[in-house]
Amino acid sequence: xxxxxxxxxxxxxxxxxxxxxxxxxxxxxxxxxxxxxxxxxxxxxxxxxxxxxxxxxxxxxxxxxxxxxxxxxxxxxxxxxxxxxxxxxxxxxxxxxxxxxxxxxxxxxxxxxxxxxxxxxxxxxxxxxxxxxxxxxxxxxxxxxxxxxxxxxxxxxxxxxxxxxxxxxxxxxxxxxxxxxxxxxxxxxxxxxxxxxxxxxxxxxxxxxxxxxxxxxxxxxxxxxxxxxxxxxxxxxxxxxxxxxxxxxxxxxxxxxx
Amino acid sequence: xxxxxxxxxxxxxxxxxxxxxxxxxxxxxxxxxxxxxxxxxxxxxxxxxxxxxxxxxxxxxxxxxxxxxxxxxxxxxxxxxxxxxxxxxxxxxxxxxxxxxxxxxxxxxxxxxxxxxxxxxxxxxxxxxxxxxxxxxxxxxxxxxxxxxxxxxxxxxxxxxxxxxxxxxxxxxxxxxxxxxxxxxxxxxxxxxxxxxxxxxxxxxxxxxxxxxxxxxxxxxxxxxxxxxxxxxxxxxxxxxxx
Numbered sequence: 001x002x003x004x005x006x007x008x009x010x011x012x013x014x015x016x017x018x019x020x021x022x023x024x025x026x027x028x029x030x031x032x033x034x035x036x037x038x039x040x041x042x043x044x045x046x047x048x049x050x051x052x053x054x055x056x057x058x059x060x061x062x063x064x065x066x067x068x069x070x071x072x073x074x075x076x077x078x079x080x081x082x083x084x085x086x087x088x089x090x091x092x093x094x095x096x097x098x099x100x101x102x103x104x105x106x107x108x109x110x111x112x113x114x115x116x117x118x119x120x121x122x123x124x125x126x127x128x129x130x131x132x133x134x135x136x137x138x139x140x141x142x143x144x145x146x147x148x149x150x151x152x153x154x155x156x157x158x159x160x161x162x163x164x165x166x167x168x169x170x171x172x173x174x175x176x177x178x179x180x181x182x183x184x185x186x187x188x189x190x191x192x193x194x195x196x197x198x199x200x201x202x203x204x205x206x207x208x209x210x211x212x213x214x215x216x217x218x219x220x221x222x223x224x225x226x227x228x229x230x231x232x233x234x235x236x237x238x239x240x241x242x243x244x245x246x247x248x249x250x251x252x253x254x255x256x257x258x
Numbered sequence: 259x260x261x262x263x264x265x266x267x268x269x270x271x272x273x274x275x276x277x278x279x280x281x282x283x284x285x286x287x288x289x290x291x292x293x294x295x296x297x298x299x300x301x302x303x304x305x306x307x308x309x310x311x312x313x314x315x316x317x318x319x320x321x322x323x324x325x326x327x328x329x330x331x332x333x334x335x336x337x338x339x340x341x342x343x344x345x346x347x348x349x350x351x352x353x354x355x356x357x358x359x360x361x362x363x364x365x366x367x368x369x370x371x372x373x374x375x376x377x378x379x380x381x382x383x384x385x386x387x388x389x390x391x392x393x394x395x396x397x398x399x400x401x402x403x404x405x406x407x408x409x410x411x412x413x414x415x416x417x418x419x420x421x422x423x424x425x426x427x428x429x430x431x432x433x434x435x436x437x438x439x440x441x442x443x444x445x446x447x448x449x450x451x452x453x454x455x456x457x458x459x460x461x462x463x464x465x466x467x468x469x470x471x472x473x474x475x476x477x478x479x480x481x482x483x484x485x486x487x488x489x490x491x492x493x494x495x496x497x498x499x500x501x
Binding site: 110 | 337
């Protein structure tokens, strides 16, 4: 009757398995790729700034060489202190994010303690591992950048992953998606010629991130840049917050006039 | 087993549970403008828990039995929330679908020890008038309440608590609700009016051996998690004024 049905205490994946709920829901056995309209999110950027981590992303989702949607949200809140920016298969990524949001809350509520940052990062790796069969078939891979505010170190932290789930930490910035590779050198240029991102104030870091996004758009057809208002969120000691639309619009106008 | 024996077994199980619940610390929950306030006094482990985005649970009884019910509710809510959506997780489904049949089955099984518990579930809604409270009995029976709910080990205690809470004419603010909840808890804890002491004095005596535990399930929240345990700094002003 009241026997625990989940084998791993606080583990949502085990709970879902014991209840016969499939995750990931994209069928890894799906082989007719031509029949699949696989929507992709493109360029996402994370940079540190003095108070935490800033995430910026364009709003374009593509399917092959078609623009599928221009209002896609690629920066999502995992919990009140963690952001994830996603590039790649939108279906797999959004399902993974939904899983992670539930997983963190399930752990906290069932175990009566918050999941540690290390635990959350490992959970992202597990989810990527689960998505690997789809990624290998070219239908379901995605690459996340995780941004969090580390309360023990009192600083923002950025983590990026490979498709198999290996995790890396970045000292200054992270980027993923089709436009990311094209602007990687530009990040280094900013850090070496201006200042480390982590020393910048919000407005300065946001300006640099928007400019980098616009450069990515000029080099990558799948990235829409800043002509449409991009999305921007940050995570600081106060938790996850939206960047104010007024600030975003004023910098957007200034950059487009340059 | 004859029908007579079966009925006798159920009566004995009920007596066994009710005897153990008598000394349990009551739990009170009521709608406030800020959200749902749940309050009790505990001597040991925490007794008020978050179940899901808009759901909380508390109760009295054996800690291990409360824990079993809590875990089942959390498991059910999260599996449902993931498979469908957070909007599909409701107190009615958690209590009516997941818990009540399981409790009933366990209680009716003559070879099983019954769970010793009275559970109180709360669901916060956009308007206080829509908040829902469910009281769940050890045998799986449950009842729906609005505005407030009280769980106590003695029937007389529950009636005293409901009497205290029924004096509410409007939805109170949190600070006022804390005082009302403390008054109701004290009424439920010592319902026999053998003492002429004022309720504040009786509460003061109880708090020599216990600690007030209170949680708010927020009505409006920018954060994902609406549930928060009220800290000592939230409770101290009201407690120092009363006792």
